[in-house]
Amino acid sequence: MSKAQIFASPDEAVSVVKDGDTVLVGGFGLAGMPFDLIDALIRHGAGDLTVVSNNAGNGDVGLAALLKAGQVRKILCSFPRQVDSYVFDDLYRRGKIELEVVPQGNLAERMRAAGAGIGAFYCPTGVGTPLAEGKETRTIDGRDYVLEYPIKGDVALISAHTADTLGNLVYRKTARNFGPVMATAATTTVVQVSSIVDAGHIDPEVVVTPSIYVDRVVQVEPRHYTVQGAR
């Protein structure tokens, strides 16, 4: 597909998701979570999904709501257990969801590899730990490494701050997190943004995700949610 298509609603934008797909979901906790795309995916109803995301949902919103709707068969994430991950915790304890814990750097780099056409890579993270059990290892220049394979998505659902009409993206603060790497790693990348501007209105020097990685864009109202301050 060539340039990104702009959709009028999140529902149309996520219609590409099929039963059994692997869906990369952006966000670190709630920062950068594509709430509107996830809500649309719940209405869409595609099931038997494998979700790749840093966490396994917070509270009752976003990814947690998708899990609660029973649409996710398996989740790959680095940090499922949090103070407000009760939806996941319950599903996991009842055996209703499969979990693969992946060190956060491997999660990012395995998607980066998928997006960059890398077949596999050797990485020192996890050597000698339970997360490397059964994996091929190799000693290179005296250091031990574990062989890790790419994680490719059928669809990526991410959130950015602004898109132009070609699909170039800029993000905001730490809400950037997994967005740029997920955008490269999926067959179809769907992005929700707070604003869409004409091509030429984002300085080419500050584009973070070039339009070649972006397939579908939808503008949504900024969501005001509360975050808990320092305790």
Next chain:
Amino acid sequence: MPLDPDQLAARVAQDIEPGSFVNLGIGQPTKVADHLPAEIGVVLHTENGMLGMGPAAVGDEIDPDLTNAGKVPVTELPGAAYFHHADSFAMMRGGHLDVCVLGAFQVSASGDLANWDTGAPGSIPAVGGAMDLAIGAKRVYVMMTLFARDGSPKLVPTCTYPLTGVGCVSRVYTDHAVFEITPDGVRVLESFGTSVEELRARLEVPLAVDVH
């Protein structure tokens, strides 16, 4: 007297060189930031994609798009930079951070670290970026109480909990003493209100002492 958590954080902060790039783990290590004066120019890294992280945000400063690795709202300092997760972990795994400070369940005499999973029945494993920090930072400092709530030592001959990293810990800061992990064994650098003999009586790890 053993150190309280704030005193321990201050003690760790003393050993961080001016101008270092530092990652502070979730929980107790976060407190170290309170003892790093601005003039020494330490740059804090947070794994969710930022260098130049400032103190926790309060009131109108709270921005849902700006949080630390513990998902707590924070602020940005002049000179801050944002980057995506693959870049952030390239910094961590590629040996670019000078120091990381992590909490731990156990550290072994050879510097093995266990801090992500107790392996207890019903526990849900969650590793986050701990394994990447453990193998990636130039120096890995652990900050922990020396004894668990049941009184058992957390500096041990061999870790019984699942490992986070092998031979990765440089130094262990505890409420009772500071230990350096060396190829020749564990050295006591400093103790707080306890003697090395008392430590030897309570730990199963052979302890050497620096003689000045």
